[in-house]
Amino acid sequence: MSMKNPPAKDQTFGGKTVLLGGDFRQILPVIPQGSRADTVLASISHSYLWNICHKFALKVNMQVNQDEKEFSEWLLKVGEGRLESVEEDEDDDYHEQLIILDNSLVQESKDDSLKQVVDAAYGDVNKIKASQSSYTDRTILTP
Structure with a gap:
């Protein structure tokens, strides 16, 4: 950037606008052999850049249908x-992070579970119209 605009070398990101998005509780950096504190301290919200960022909060959880309010609230609690955590005799960080999962959220499968996820999201792929929206309306998101 500084080739065309010399002052850009002193600007954050070379003067370019950068959009960072996501739930910073779920998108954490990986610190090999690091503790929980190491991971938190390495996150973008603890960077020297954080104070010069403009922050916008999204108010509507678009990951779930709005008629699934109970599930949406459960996701926020997680x-x-x-x-509440799983009660274990172990006194370590691993067992502290286990949560009690409502059985209504679990679907056991004896068949190929990946095929079931794809079938639930896309149905019969031969019947999907070849338009961009037919794919973007049916997306499987993973962290």
């Missing part, structure tokens, strides 16, 4: 660590 993200904020407000669910």
